[in-house]
Amino acid sequence: MPQTQARSTPAAPPAADATVPYDLIELLFFAYRDFVGGPDLILAEYGFGRAHHRVLHFVLRRPGLTIAELLDILKITKQSLNRVLKELVETGFVEQRTGVQDKRQRHLHATAAGQDLALRLVRLQAQRIQAALADLAPEAAETVAQYLAGLIDPSERHKVQGFLAAPR
Amino acid sequence: MPQTQARSTPAAPPAADATVPYDLIELLFFAYRDFVGGPDLILAEYGFGRAHHRVLHFVLRRPGLTIAELLDILKITKQSLNRVLKELVETGFVEQRTGVQDKRQRHLHATAAGQDLALRLVRLQAQRIQAALADLAPEAAETVAQYLAGLIDPSERHKVQGFLAAPR
């Protein structure tokens, strides 16, 4: 039952510091929403969701990744990971290989089907990024990368940058 | 039961076009995760989640917003919105006022408590953004804004830019 009249304090001027970059805050929200929205539609064809996408993406980016490494990247619990990973394995998009040096570990690899799907998704995202960069100066990509890196928690930043810089 | 040996196709070279900007793709993921992570912790103190944050944010940004306008911004169903909005109203962070011109409409406003919370959250995000911009050239903010706008679906871009440019 909505109130017909104002009930409590009716919103004085928001005291919104002019120093708050509302545009950058909201653009990140809208951009992220649409950036993952495209892949979502493709994933739905396979009965997958965003969580599957993330797993598949990082498995392709780091073939041979272990469960522990993947958990550290995604920052979710092993129970959460296990559910989607199991589905990806059972449907033949990812395979697990028992470690040679350490047999407790499972090294993750994408199958051919997994690569096809991941590539389809990443191309979609790459196109969107390239379209956005097309209108900007050449050095914009580097500026944006530095900005986004700056948004990452300082405690995590090193790890992420190491990941991005890694050989491959 | 993980396979001890490779089972199906074992991952040929990923054919990953060098044209795929993996860094920008992944940085957006990590940056977004940490950008919303901070507010999440504060919201949890109130028993709220991200959905509440988004509603509160846009209500503060556009006082007097109607339900339909909010739905168009958030791109969720009215049922999803209603649950979190109801909680925000019942706990006294948002109030609804029946429209004067059109009595079917509900105009949303933040209460004083709603403003306090929203301001607390937005300051956290503003700090993070300013820290990220601090290391960059002055024109970086504009570059980043253009880039993020470019990631938005072309069909939505106009609406969003109109929203951001609006008098406030």
Added chain:
DNA sequence: GAGATATGTCAACATCACTGACGTAATTCG
């Protein structure tokens, strides 16, 4: 007055995350 519009609500369901507990196999270390 009829039909469209704005909102509210009920019910069922899916996804993705969480906590907590426990099991098993393999490795490490004293």
Added chain:
DNA sequence: CGAATTACGTCAGTGATGTTGACATATCTC
């Protein structure tokens, strides 16, 4: 060698957030 630790798997329960579909109510428009 034996105990502790590590890497992973799994069961059970829960919560937040989204969905579809159907229906109700008040109000506005024509």
